[in-house]
Amino acid sequence: MLMSQALFPTMRETPAEAEITSHQLMLRAGLIRRVAPGIYNLLPFGFRAVKKVEQIVREEMDRKGAQELLMPVILPAEPWIETGRWTAYGDDMFRLKDRHGKDFCLAPTHEECITTLVRNEVTSYRQLPLLLYHITNKYRDEVRPRFGVMRAREFIMKDLYSFDATVEGLLESYNKMYDAYCKVFDRCGLVYRAVEADPGAIGGSGSHEFMALADYGEALIAYCDACGFAANVEKAEVVPGQAGLYDVHPNVHPKMLEQKTPEAAGTVAPKPQRRKALKKVATPNVHTIQDVVDYLGVPVTDTVKTLFCWALRPDGTKELVAGVVRGDRELNLVKLKNLLGAVETYLAEAGEVLQHASVPVGSAGPVGLRGIRVFADVEVEAMTNFVCGANEEGYHYINVNAPRDFQPEKYADLRVVAQGDVCPRCRKERLEFARGIEVGQVFKLWTKYSEALGCTFTDEKGEKRPMQMGCYGIGITRTVAAVIEQNHDDKGILWPMSVAPYHAVVMPVNSKDSRQMEVARQVYAEMTDLGVDTLLDDRDERAGVKFMDADLMGFPYRITVGQTLAEKGVVEIRSRRTGHVDFVSPEAAAGTVRTLVEKALADVNGSK
Numbered sequence: 001m002l003m004s005q006a007l008f009p010t011m012r013e014t015p016a017e018a019e020i021t022s023h024q025l026m027l028r029a030g031l032i033r034r035v036a037p038g039i040y041n042l043l044p045f046g047f048r049a050v051k052k053v054e055q056i057v058r059e060e061m062d063r064k065g066a067q068e069l070l071m072p073v074i075l076p077a078e079p080w081i082e083t084g085r086w087t088a089y090g091d092d093m094f095r096l097k098d099r100h101g102k103d104f105c106l107a108p109t110h111e112e113c114i115t116t117l118v119r120n121e122v123t124s125y126r127q128l129p130l131l132l133y134h135i136t137n138k139y140r141d142e143v144r145p146r147f148g149v150m151r152a153r154e155f156i157m158k159d160l161y162s163f164d165a166t167v168e169g170l171l172e173s174y175n176k177m178y179d180a181y182c183k184v185f186d187r188c189g190l191v192y193r194a195v196e197a198d199p200g201a202i203g204g205s206g207s208h209e210f211m212a213l214a215d216y217g218e219a220l221i222a223y224c225d226a227c228g229f230a231a232n233v234e235k236a237e238v239v240p241g242q243a244g245l246y247d248v249h250p251n252v253h254p255k256m257l258e259q260k261t262p263e264a265a266g267t268v269a270p271k272p273q274r275r276k277a278l279k280k281v282a283t284p285n286v287h288t289i290q291d292v293v294d295y296l297g298v299p300v301t302d303t304v305k306t307l308f309c310w311a312l313r314p315d316g317t318k319e320l321v322a323g324v325v326r327g328d329r330e331l332n333l334v335k336l337k338n339l340l341g342a343v344e345t346y347l348a349e350a351g352e353v354l355q356h357a358s359v360p361v362g363s364a365g366p367v368g369l370r371g372i373r374v375f376a377d378v379e380v381e382a383m384t385n386f387v388c389g390a391n392e393e394g395y396h397y398i399n400v401n402a403p404r405d406f407q408p409e410k411y412a413d414l415r416v417v418a419q420g421d422v423c424p425r426c427r428k429e430r431l432e433f434a435r436g437i438e439v440g441q442v443f444k445l446w447t448k449y450s451e452a453l454g455c456t457f458t459d460e461k462g463e464k465r466p467m468q469m470g471c472y473g474i475g476i477t478r479t480v481a482a483v484i485e486q487n488h489d490d491k492g493i494l495w496p497m498s499v500a501p502y503h504a505v506v507m508p509v510n511s512k513d514s515r516q517m518e519v520a521r522q523v524y525a526e527m528t529d530l531g532v533d534t535l536l537d538d539r540d541e542r543a544g545v546k547f548m549d550a551d552l553m554g555f556p557y558r559i560t561v562g563q564t565l566a567e568k569g570v571v572e573i574r575s576r577r578t579g580h581v582d583f584v585s586p587e588a589a590a591g592t593v594r595t596l597v598e599k600a601l602a603d604v605n606g607s608k
């Protein structure tokens with residue numbers, strides 16, 4: 001491609017609309033342009049990166065015996081009504097009517113469509129298993145689209161659906177896809193972790209999320225390098241009695257966590273203490289745990305906080321309950337929900353707590369709380385002489401001890417894991433924390449959709465049974481953004497070879513120098529012939545502009561045809577990532593770059 005004929009509107013300034021690095025660089029490098037909130041044009045270079053990711057995904061799916069098809073993006077309402085999702089999707093679904101007034105949607109996903117297809121076309125166990133996928137646009141009417149293509153309203157996804165006759169078959173399909181996903185993200189050059197989205201279930205988890213690690217990341221994950229454990233923080237269990245005293249809420253920047261304290265090196269057992277007499281003390285204008293620590297001069301580990309939550313029962317009624325955790329801990333609403341067998345738990349508003357429990361939330365505590373069930377984290381059971389609110393504005397209790405002063409209905413693991421906690425799987429190493437961008441997810445659907453839509457098959461004995469299904473998604477446009485989020489410097493993008501829109505750019509420094517132009521054209525032609533995706537920067541621009549654009553767009557190699565050609569008869573091959581420079585004769589340039597490109601691709605392909 002000749003750059004004089006290409007559309008790549010680069011920008012020098014960082015656009016104000018972009019909050020995160022990948023969004024800024026995708027705009028600045030001319031990869032995307034906004035059409036409407038959360039809806040983007042993929043410009044030619046951006047689209048090339050997308051197609052490279054698509055091709056990697058395609059190859060790895062096909063390698064597992066999957067077949068590609070293409071389902072429509074406009075889908076009729078009926079199957080969605082049958083599965084209950086026409087209502088459940090709510091405002092997230094883009095809906096439309098045809099000229100006859102019939103309801104349709106812009107597909108947010110394709111379980112209904114593909115299950116209907118397979119129901120109608122597959123009848124026997126002999127036709128199973130089936131792995132079917134497509135790569136196409138998906139639509140979600142996000143409340144707040146942001147971060148460019150990272151959280152968009154229209155995006156490109158690969159979704160694959162597996163259909164099996166047996167549970168064992170489903171597990172096999174699931175493992176195949178898990179393996180394929182690891183290969184896809186390895187080949188894209190991503191640093192990622194497969195995170196258990198639902199750990200603890202017997203026979204393995206029901207789902208894994210593939211998280212690309214990044215400073216920006218919507219999810220916080222806890223992981224252990226020793227045994228490979230990784231989970232969303234709100235899912236990770238706390239190992240009782242093993243928590244360290246280096247207590248930092250995990251919701252901090254990962255870089256901050258690198259600063260270890262001595263306490264992080266070992267656990268410290270709670271010291272036995274004589275129980276002092278309970279005392280109510282005046283604490284004017286003290287409302288937060290920090291206020292308590294400052295006003296009373298106590299360590300935060302000698303305080304507890306009490307949070308009021310609504311627990312929504314399966315029958316639709318709700319109950320106000322209190323959760324008690326140490327002052328520096330976070331109450332884990334998912335764990336509380338599971339403990340209560342509730343459908344949902346969420347924090348109650350201050351006004352509701354005052355109305356239903358007569359408690360000002362800034363002075364809440366478990367002592368003397370009437371008519372409210374109290375659940376406390378196991379850590380609280382071991383605490384002595386601690387501080388809590390007195391359920392009275394401007395007062396706290398000191399020297400609180402359970403069970404003398406209050407008796408929770410139950411002690412349980414109710415807090416969010418924190419720095420210093422031990423890995424719940426191997427129980428040896430301490431957990432590490434990182435932020436992640438979800439680039440893929442694999443799900444066991446079991447018979448949820450096959451039962452709802454009557455997708456059955458006849459087994460060996462002639463009996464009709466619902467198919468065992470799985471679904472497996474990869475956000476293609478999101479993966480490109482995650483790659484940029486992980487691969488950039490202050491000059492621009494550092495494309496991994498496998499995803500780079502072009503492998504290399506040939507740059508004559510002075511386009512008025514006919515010898516430089518001639519050699520550049522020759523090298524460009526040879527590289528193209530050798531199958532290297534190459535650009536020729538034949539623009540009549542200043543050298544500085546060309547260099548800046550090349551760095552911003554981040555092509556892995558730049559072949560500079562400049563002064564050294566006349567002086568020494570050589571051209572320069574420069575690696576964008578390492579800055580390493582080689583000088584070779586113009587005749588050797590194309591072959592050298594091809595070898596470098598092939599080596600880089602082979603490294604991530606794992607073909608040694």
Ligand SMILES: [Zn+2]
Nearest residue numbers: 224227423426
């Ligand atoms: Zn571990």
